[in-house]
Amino acid sequence: MESNGDLDADLNKLEKARHRFISEIAKNVHLYGISPSVGRLYGTVFFSDKPMTLDEMSESLGMSKTSMSTGIRALYEANMVEQVWEKGVRKDLYKTEEDWYKSFSTVFITRWRNATEKNVTAIKETKSMLHELGETTSCDEIKEKVTRDLNRLTEAEAYYGWINDVISLFESGKIFDIVPKKQKVNT
Amino acid sequence: MESNGDLDADLNKLEKARHRFISEIAKNVHLYGISPSVGRLYGTVFFSDKPMTLDEMSESLGMSKTSMSTGIRALYEANMVEQVWEKGVRKDLYKTEEDWYKSFSTVFITRWRNATEKNVTAIKETKSMLHELGETTSCDEIKEKVTRDLNRLTEAEAYYGWINDVISLFESGKIFDIVPKKQKVNT
DNA sequence: AACTCTGTACAGTTTTTTCTGTACGAACTT
DNA sequence: AAGTTCGTACAGAAAAAACTGTACAGAGTT
Incomplete structure (x- = not known):
């Protein structure tokens, strides 16, 4: 002892x-x-x-x-x-x-890619429902709402397109050209 | 009705x-x-x-x-x-x-910045504890473990430095030079 | 083929998170 | 000043998530 x-x-x-x-x-x-x-x-x-x-x-x-x-x-x-x-x-x-860089990228890519795809699908479906409604409805007030919603969803789509590009930046590894990996530095 | x-x-x-x-x-x-x-x-x-x-x-x-x-x-x-x-x-x-771009950036920046800072602090503290142990211990086996841990923590520090740079890319808005915001495109 | 060992599916329990109703302070109205 | 109206702190209830023990399938061994 x-x-x-x-x-x-x-x-x-x-x-x-x-x-x-x-x-x-x-x-x-x-x-x-x-x-x-x-x-x-x-x-x-x-x-x-x-x-x-x-x-x-x-x-x-x-x-x-x-x-x-x-x-x-x-x-x-x-x-x-x-x-x-x-x-x-x-x-x-x-x-x-x-390789922690790889772990980070994997998580970031898979989670955001998955969410983005599903959201884009939802947007497309919602838009198609709204389009149909806009054509069949006889109420001007509803037509107005439909138009407004379609506009905002199109904006959302553009945003997801951007997110998608950001994801690709990581997926392709180009991010490392822009933000280089760090050398070990003793502190 | x-x-x-x-x-x-x-x-x-x-x-x-x-x-x-x-x-x-x-x-x-x-x-x-x-x-x-x-x-x-x-x-x-x-x-x-x-x-x-x-x-x-x-x-x-x-x-x-x-x-x-x-x-x-x-x-x-x-x-x-x-x-x-x-x-x-x-x-x-x-x-x-x-501005959904802003929402995204806010969330990404604040959450990751906060986590990174805390982790870096923890690394520094852990390293300092290990340094002290490495100097005072008489056991070679422990000295070895300490050296190995210090090495891996230094690598982790480098990784967090990179994360920090990525955060800055979003915070400064430079990300939009590299990945431009999307125009609305009707689909 | 019988036996052993390993990882995981599943049901039940414990812990954590989310949600609600009550209560109250602050700001506004009379 | 008394009376409203509003947002939120707080405690308890409801819902969700994490954790455990049992049981079992698949692979390896004898």
């Missing part, structure tokens, strides 16, 4: 330092559509010396294996962790994606 | 068309950090002919005035609605922000 008293204290310090960052990730990871506790899972895997199994995560976080399974899947879909194979190891192994 | 039977049917059609778009907004507005039902509130105000009061929203959505109050505040903070003054009207009036 005397011989490794310092070691235990140091390991504790290490954990504390790591936890400082992990808890901050947990608080902010909602931007990636990830819940805080899955954010802690990410942080745990991030600081692990080697790829982790679901059982190790469960053990380390004191949470059920089921939660680890669903949590890891969420992280995987956000391109925030990746699976690793090791010869002779039957369990699934996961480590954090090292 | 015979004379305005068509009118009622047409008004119903108008509502249906509008609702097609509103329900899609409700489903996707979580990207702006807004809940679905507040998304419906947004949609309702969006299609309103004139700025709405809390009571009108409450009436129109069949929800409590309290919810309208908190919902509108959320939309206001996301720059998605704005307050309007009308002479002689005592109630607060709201309409949707017409």
Whole structure:
């Protein structure tokens, strides 16, 4: 006990330092559509010396294996962790994606692309319903409303076109010509 | 009843068309950090002919005035609605922000800026804790872990620097030089 | 083929978020 | 000053999300 008293204290310090960052990730990871506790899972895997199994995560976080399974899947879909194979190891192994730029892009692209497409579809359908109404109605007041709505929806469409272009900027990687990746600088 | 039977049917059609778009907004507005039902509130105000009061929203959505109050505040903070003054009207009036580019930028900038700053602070603190540990510990194994963690945190710092630059791109409006706003095109 | 091990589907519980009704302060009217 | 009207703070109810334990299918081993 005397011989490794310092070691235990140091390991504790290490954990504390790591936890400082992990808890901050947990608080902010909602931007990636990830819940805080899955954010802690990410942080745990991030600081692990080697790829982790679901059982190790469960053990380390004191949470059920089921939660680890669903949590890891969420992280995987956000391109925030990746699976690793090791010869002779039957369990699934996961480590954090090292290219954070890629994780960011994946999340940003898939979420916004998906939303944009659906909204554009909705706009087109709404417009078509309004067009029909505008032609069949005999009430001038309604005609006016229809015209106004069609106008605003066309504006919305233009906006989504812009969003789409922004997404493409990230998807194509051209964003990195405009905003270059940073070199590591020691502070 | 015979004379305005068509009118009622047409008004119903108008509502249906509008609702097609509103329900899609409700489903996707979580990207702006807004809940679905507040998304419906947004949609309702969006299609309103004139700025709405809390009571009108409450009436129109069949929800409590309290919810309208908190919902509108959320939309206001996301720059998605704005307050309007009308002479002689005592109630607060709201309409949707017409510049969707601005709404997008506001949400994107404030949320990411805030998260980035906090994460960078956490990284710096974690690094300083690790530096101290690295100097005081006598265990080589721990020294190794510390070095590895410091390295990865420095990489993370670089990533946040990049995110920060991306945010600035939107904040300064330079994004519009690279991805121009779209003209309205009828489809 | 029987047995073991691993990941996940599913139902039920716990926790968190959203929503409502009451109550009250501030601003305006009489 | 007394009386309205309006928006929102707050506590409790309702709804949604997160988490767990059990159970089971599929792959690997013996």
